[in-house]
Amino acid sequence: MMGNLADSMEYYLKKLLALSASGFLEIKRKELAGKFNCVPSQVNYVMATRFTLDKGYLVESRRGGKGYLRIRKVNTDGWELPGGILEELQQGLANNGKAVGIIERLREGKYISVRESRLMEAALQCISGLKNEQLKDDLRVLLMRRMIEALFY
Amino acid sequence: MMGNLADSMEYYLKKLLALSASGFLEIKRKELAGKFNCVPSQVNYVMATRFTLDKGYLVESRRGGKGYLRIRKVNTDGWELPGGILEELQQGLANNGKAVGIIERLREGKYISVRESRLMEAALQCISGLKNEQLKDDLRVLLMRRMIEALFY
DNA sequence: AACTATTTGACCATCTTTGACCTTTATTAT
DNA sequence: ATAATAAAGGTCAAAGATGGTCAAATAGTT
Structure with missing residues (x-):
């Protein structure tokens, strides 16, 4: 269905995000990479190209033990990005x-x-x-x- | 509840501090470490990273018998460059x-x-x-x- | 062919956890 | 009193756990 990795990862994450009640999605870079069988930096690529501020997403992260990537859709009602x-x-x-x-x-x-x-x-x-x-x-x-x-x- | 040790210890202490009528919180390093099942110096790490002056906290301490750590929230306006x-x-x-x-x-x-x-x-x-x-x-x-x-x- | 997008991997930066060793203070023994 | 001992807390550096960057290789488009 999805030709490339980046697209399917994007699709997967957006689906999860839509389902999330909290309004944001928290993942572990390595786990996600594992799920998609790719190198971790591929996740960064997807963040950089699909979850940009321009497109209405905000990605926060934290390194070290129990680190994470947190993706949230930012509310842009009524005013410009x-x-x-x-x-x-x-x-x-x-x-x-x-x-x-x-x-x-x-x-x-x-x-x-x-x-x-x-x-x-x-x-x-x-x-x-x-x-x-x-x-x-x-x-x-x-x-x-x-x-x-x-x-x- | 929270991800890593340092975060949950921070959370725990701030909750206690908020509840405290005296405006400060006094704890024993070793006890706290025991409660969180970690080495005592982990407590120092939390103090150094979460209860800094920058963030509006002041930590005093005392060694030896009857030693303690005392955490208080302070006004942090007007410090020097x-x-x-x-x-x-x-x-x-x-x-x-x-x-x-x-x-x-x-x-x-x-x-x-x-x-x-x-x-x-x-x-x-x-x-x-x-x-x-x-x-x-x-x-x-x-x-x-x-x-x-x-x-x- | 040239240009753009994706995929990888080597190397980097940051945050956390742990432990060995150090200093200060209180208490106890002489 | 003084000296020894016990009972705190402090420091620092190493190890562990993640995520970040960047540029080269590859695949896809025009």
Whole structure:
């Protein structure tokens, strides 16, 4: 049915996730690899290509004894994913308020922590004093894009 | 209940602490170890990783007969930045590398997370392309100062 | 053929657990 | 009192248990 390993692993995990009452799925990398008869790093490949933030999944992990991979579908009702936000950035940010709005949405959606949001707002504020309007606007967009990329890609 | 020993010990202690009227929790290392069926030094590991000052806990102890471990939750606002960083900022930052060095020290010292360090480095990188050297230098110092203030004040 | 996606494996980083050895404090024997 | 002994807790490094990275090899597409 599924041609390749990555696809069937994706299918398998999404089915389990859908069935899970807790809203997230916790697995052991090695076990999963064992079940699919592949090397553990194959699991990382599937995470990296199928369970990205863009696609609405958040993967957390922990190493060491009793380590795990935890996959959760993030709730994106009513507001954009980071991907959508990038498009917004593509079109430029008319003003500082718009950038701050994006930061707030990220924080409310738990994509970033409160500390991270404060960091981003501080960086933004630094350029708000520039005289050259063109430079200011360009830097604002660049800053937002780079910072978001730093976090999500 | 929980996955690994350290986690469940942490959970157990925090529950007891929350229940305690006195605001602190006093235990015996060996007893606790006995309850969890592990070596005593495991308790030290839990203290060192879960009940740090960073996380708002203070652990006092006493050796010898009638020895104990006393855990208390403390207010953890307003602690000092690691050596000389504020002074360094005061004197300006000659170049990008110096700023990155500060970020690295903050990260290595666990003052900021990896994500936060990436955020800060991304912001720095944005201004590194500016033509105007003076503006670039000024912005770099401003950025660093504002971002650090955002985190620590 | 060129480009893209998948699969593997060697090597790395991080977290946990354990144990041997060390230091401090209280109690007991002289 | 003092010295010896017992009773805590502390340190540190090694071993164990996971997951992560990266680049090379392979398979699939265009």
